[in-house]
Amino acid sequence: MAKFSIPLSERLPEKVLGFNGSMVLTIFILILICFLSRLMFRSVWIQKKVDRLEKTLLINIPGYSMIKSITADTLGAKSEELMKPVAIRDGDTWNIGLLVEESEKLCMVFIPDAPKYDAGEMRVVEANNVQKLDIPTKNFIKAIKTFGKGIVQHLD
Structure with missing residues (x-):
């Protein structure tokens, strides 16, 4: 310059x-x-190009969706694509995870392996077994790193 x-x-x-x-x-x-x-x-044309770039190229980068979700939540962005912290009823126990997608009857959730938040398993569960947690994603990730410490207080 x-x-x-x-x-x-x-x-x-x-x-x-x-x-x-x-x-x-x-x-x-x-x-x-x-x-x-x-x-x-801010233009619609550029937004479409960025979305297409994300869906074709960036989505292939391991952990990109997770990092994008954490960053957007930290910055306070409101998006339907954000992964939201949830508790999943599994019989008499609960698992914690991130809500990837939901419909009226079913939800796709990602259940991370503590203390790594970027590895785990995907499950399709009934929507009535999923409870959304009122906790920012970045705090949820910190809780995963400490084996769930601080999550119980957010359960009903």
Whole structure:
């Protein structure tokens, strides 16, 4: 950016607020690029391209969906694709996991192997055996790493 801004900064005073004119211009151009990028990524056309990229390429990266879900939950994004922490009734016991997908009658859940949260098993269970937990995904992942510590208080 500095190489690009030096010819432009020759038209500016040598010092602007005590800083090198080319440095001030470089910072201004970077801020402008960030602002325009933000506007661009809000467009429907770009969103469709990013979604297609995720569904064709990024989904093949191990753990991508899990990391995306944790990051989105941490940033407070509201999305239907987020994996939500759940407790699954299995007879007289409960398992904890992440809700991947649900319908009226059935749910697809991922049950992680503690203390690793990115390995485990997938199960299809009846929806009436699934209880959503009121806990952020990042806190749920921390609980998995500590073998479930702190989860019991979120069960009914």
